[in-house]
Amino acid sequence: MAAQAQHETAVDSARSREIAVEQDHLDAVYRRLEEKIHEAEFLMDDASKRGQVGTPGALAERDAQVFRAGIHLNRLNNEFEDFLFGRIDLLLGKDGKKGPDGAYTAVEPAEGAVRADHTADIAETLHIGRIGVLDADYAPLVIDWRAPAAAPFYRSTPVDPGRVVRRRVIRSKGRKVLGVEDDLMRPELTAYLGGEALPAIGDGALMAALGQARSHSMRDIVSSIQAEQDLVIRAPAASVTYVEGGPGTGKTAVALHRAAYLLYQDRRRYAGGILIVSPTPLLVAYTEGVLPSLGEEGQVAIRAVGSLVDGVEATEYDSPAVARVKGSSRMLKVLRKAARGALETTTGGTAGAAAERLRVVAFGRRLELEADQLRRIRQAALGGTAPVNHLRPRARKLLLDALWEQSGAGNRHDDPELAAELRSSFDEDITTEDDFIRFLDAWWPELTPRGVLSAMGDEKNLGRWARRVLNPGEVRKVARSLRREALSVHDIALLDELNAVLGAPARPRKKREYDPLDQLTGLEELMPVREETQRERAERLAQERTEYTHVIVDEAQDLTPMQWRMVGRRGRHATWTIVGDPAQSSWSDPDEAAAARDEALGSRPRRRFTLTVNYRNPSEIADLAAKVLALAMPGTPSPSAVRSTGVEPRFVTTGKGRRSVAGDSLADVVRAEAARLLDRVDGTVGVVVAMNRRAEAARWLSGLGERVVALGSLEAKGLEYDATIVVSPAEIADESPAGLRVLYVALTRATQQLTVVSGARDEPDAQGVPDLLRD
Numbered sequence: 001m002a003a004q005a006q007h008e009t010a011v012d013s014a015r016s017r018e019i020a021v022e023q024d025h026l027d028a029v030y031r032r033l034e035e036k037i038h039e040a041e042f043l044m045d046d047a048s049k050r051g052q053v054g055t056p057g058a059l060a061e062r063d064a065q066v067f068r069a070g071i072h073l074n075r076l077n078n079e080f081e082d083f084l085f086g087r088i089d090l091l092l093g094k095d096g097k098k099g100p101d102g103a104y105t106a107v108e109p110a111e112g113a114v115r116a117d118h119t120a121d122i123a124e125t126l127h128i129g130r131i132g133v134l135d136a137d138y139a140p141l142v143i144d145w146r147a148p149a150a151a152p153f154y155r156s157t158p159v160d161p162g163r164v165v166r167r168r169v170i171r172s173k174g175r176k177v178l179g180v181e182d183d184l185m186r187p188e189l190t191a192y193l194g195g196e197a198l199p200a201i202g203d204g205a206l207m208a209a210l211g212q213a214r215s216h217s218m219r220d221i222v223s224s225i226q227a228e229q230d231l232v233i234r235a236p237a238a239s240v241t242y243v244e245g246g247p248g249t250g251k252t253a254v255a256l257h258r259a260a261y262l263l264y265q266d267r268r269r270y271a272g273g274i275l276i277v278s279p280t281p282l283l284v285a286y287t288e289g290v291l292p293s294l295g296e297e298g299q300v301a302i303r304a305v306g307s308l309v310d311g312v313e314a315t316e317y318d319s320p321a322v323a324r325v326k327g328s329s330r331m332l333k334v335l336r337k338a339a340r341g342a343l344e345t346t347t348g349g350t351a352g353a354a355a356e357r358l359r360v361v362a363f364g365r366r367l368e369l370e371a372d373q374l375r376r377i378r379q380a381a382l383g384g385t386a387p388v389n390h391l392r393p394r395a396r397k398l399l400l401d402a403l404w405e406q407s408g409a410g411n412r413h414d415d416p417e418l419a420a421e422l423r424s425s426f427d428e429d430i431t432t433e434d435d436f437i438r439f440l441d442a443w444w445p446e447l448t449p450r451g452v453l454s455a456m457g458d459e460k461n462l463g464r465w466a467r468r469v470l471n472p473g474e475v476r477k478v479a480r481s482l483r484r485e486a487l488s489v490h491d492i493a494l495l496d497e498l499n500a501v502l503g504a505p506a507r508p509r510k511k512r513e514y515d516p517l518d519q520l521t522g523l524e525e526l527m528p529v530r531e532e533t534q535r536e537r538a539e540r541l542a543q544e545r546t547e548y549t550h551v552i553v554d555e556a557q558d559l560t561p562m563q564w565r566m567v568g569r570r571g572r573h574a575t576w577t578i579v580g581d582p583a584q585s586s587w588s589d590p591d592e593a594a595a596a597r598d599e600a601l602g603s604r605p606r607r608r609f610t611l612t613v614n615y616r617n618p619s620e621i622a623d624l625a626a627k628v629l630a631l632a633m634p635g636t637p638s639p640s641a642v643r644s645t646g647v648e649p650r651f652v653t654t655g656k657g658r659r660s661v662a663g664d665s666l667a668d669v670v671r672a673e674a675a676r677l678l679d680r681v682d683g684t685v686g687v688v689v690a691m692n693r694r695a696e697a698a699r700w701l702s703g704l705g706e707r708v709v710a711l712g713s714l715e716a717k718g719l720e721y722d723a724t725i726v727v728s729p730a731e732i733a734d735e736s737p738a739g740l741r742v743l744y745v746a747l748t749r750a751t752q753q754l755t756v757v758s759g760a761r762d763e764p765d766a767q768g769v770p771d772l773l774r775d
């Protein structure tokens with residue numbers, strides 16, 4: 001016992017010593033930043049006293065410095081709990097070259113850096129943080145995590161350590177260092193720093209991070225990015241970067257960190273031009289704090305696939321049968337017909353009566369076009385595939401031609417010049433006549449996507465436009481769904497397609513004011529003083545923007561063909577990062593979606609990456625989910641879980657089954673289980689139910705507090721909780737043709753504990769294990 005206590009004291013004092021070392025460094029960083037602020041303030045003050053200093057360029061440069069220093073201090077003081085989070089201790093490199101960040105560039109150690117007796121000296125120590133800081137002599141005090149010199153912090157492994165001897169994660173809050181965790185990359189080595197042996201503290205940072213309680217916001221993983229993830233984050237942004245990996249392998253985290261990395265690499269190119277497409281508003285809300293925590297605010301648009309069309313936000317879900325039709329590329333034909341057909345249906349009612357016959361007076365004569373003629377003219381105008389709203393001038397011209405012919409005025413002159421003059425005064429006469437203007441508006445109204453979609457809610461209309469494409473049952477269901485007030489997630493892709501087919505009326509562009517500060521690289525991020533203008537500018541850009549420079553698609557396996565077309569339109573000239581897992585796809589026909597994806601991406605070459613380690617689920621939960629994976633996608637390997645907790649999933653049943661708890665009803669059982677789990681974990685509890693039980697499940701949990709939430713199976717996508725309750729695997733699996741894959745998603749949401757509640761339909765065995773989860 002005494003020996004144990006002695007050992008613990010020694011460990012504690014080694015830890016305190018190392019914390020003190022890092023505290024000294026952090027103090028030095030803050031001192032340097034304050035110095036920079038003072039310098040900048042002095043410059044500012046001095047400049048304003050003297051009124052004018054130097055050229056506009058020099059002035060702008062000085063302002064930029066002030067802003068940069070200001071924003072650094074602001075961020076350091078307010079936002080980051082762990083501004084400085086890493087350190088690497090490195091061997092001497094192969095050559096003595098330094099990069100722009102002041103660090104040596106060599107990745108491999110110099111020959112002789114390790115002595116024959118397995119000892120070595122540390123030649124360089126680098127601290128890694130969210131932004132870079134240089135000291136007065138341009139030596140790096142902190143290296144930005146995205147800089148090349150920081151890469152070994154993420155890439156080095158004991159198998160391939162490069163120059164790294166020790167990797168340290170530093171935990172701090174505000175200006176205080178709280179702890180350090182070390183991983184030795186060359187454990188066989190005794191390394192010396194300043195003549196003293198290099199100590200190693202703790203059991204490693206990754207495990208510490210994974211064990212933490214979850215909240216309703218995702219955390220960044222900047223201090224513990226793993227080597228296979230780092231390769232994706234830093235992959236060059238050429239064409240398409242395609243990332244596959246099972247649940248919990250960090251795909252979402254990697255996608256977000258990649259956005260921050262790309263901005264760092266080429267801010268000018270990407271600022272404001274990165275779009276992240278996420279499957280649900282819940283996942284947007286869960287992930288949107290990550291980029292600001294990495295120092296990137298307002299530069300990247302994260303949007304749910306149901307909010308990609310400006311001004312509309314869809315949260316409703318269609319039934320699987322309707323979703324299947326609306327998502328399919330069969331809808332293309334239907335929409336093209338609807339866009340043309342809607343011209344006729346919108347001419348029903350009062351406006352319709354006005355559009356059945358055209359009567360005008362020209363050159364003192366009454367001219368009249370009857371319904372039949374008008375129909376023929378419309379058909380002629382609609383020939384081809386041009387957007388319907390753009391065809392109005394053509395239709396107008398055809399009307400005038402027909403009236404001109406009827407007037408007989410064409411025969412009055414042989415001289416072509418005189419004839420042309422006569423014709424133009426004829427046209428002017430008619431087109432300024434109120435009757436004609438009213439007629440044209442009623443006969444060829446400007447169609448809106450929303451209007452056409454409502455017209456498709458009429459079963460007769462839809463039946464006509466979908467002839468030989470959808471069967472009558474499909475027509476009935478789709479039309480009924482379109483009569484609903486609220487739009488569904490799948491309606492948004494239809495609206496976007498209609499927008500393309502109809503052609504948007506050209507909006508006048510606002511003229512931009514010239515701003516010399518825009519000339520400075522990276523200035524967009526710097527301006528506490530000009531915050532207002534910056535925000536306005538970001539909003540304007542977002543409004544004007546219809547295309548992006550880089551598009552990141554999260555949970556890409558779920559995009560339907562129609563959604564791929566919608567997303568594709570936003571990245572026609574973009575580079576792409578696509579992350580997904582086919583085994584989690586809720587779309588019934590993955591081959592059709594893959595074909596639509598390939599069409600959206602064109603022939604761009606792809607770089608493929610696979611992530612293989614599950615950082616979310618302990619092995620006890622991952623093993624259970626693997627049983628469903630084997631049913632859903634036989635032969636697909638599950639990612640290997642990186643840790644285990646010793647807590648097996650728990651099975652309970654409703655009714656009088658052996659493992660039932662607290663009463664009979666599903667409501668009672670789930671509520672009691674939720675309360676039990678809230679006691680056992682510090683963070684969140686998610687209750688996943690079949691989609692049609694969503695509202696009911698929210699009621700079951702009322703009063704249990706904010707740490708617990710109910711969600712439908714499709715909403716669980718991408719989210720995670722300390723503990724989850726999956727209610728009736730059979731109900732979830734039977735919901736749709738992709739039900740087993742959706743169940744696989746539901747079972748892989750927990751970081752610590754999982755309870756599965758079965759109803760009669762699940763056919764639980766004596767232990768409460770439902771048939772879908774048995775060996």
Ligand SMILES: Nc1ncnc2c1ncn2[C@@H]1O[C@H](COP(=O)(O)OP(=O)(O)OP(=O)(O)O)[C@@H](O)[C@H]1O
Nearest residue numbers: 221224225226247248249250251252253615616718
């Ligand atoms: N290197 C890492 N260090 C610490 N935590 C990590 C790391 N990689 C992933 N995680 C954590 O693992 C969890 C799963 O990550 P993420 O949600 O990105 O996975 P995913 O592959 O998108 O999962 P899914 O396919 O199920 O949506 C998150 O809590 C994330 O923070």
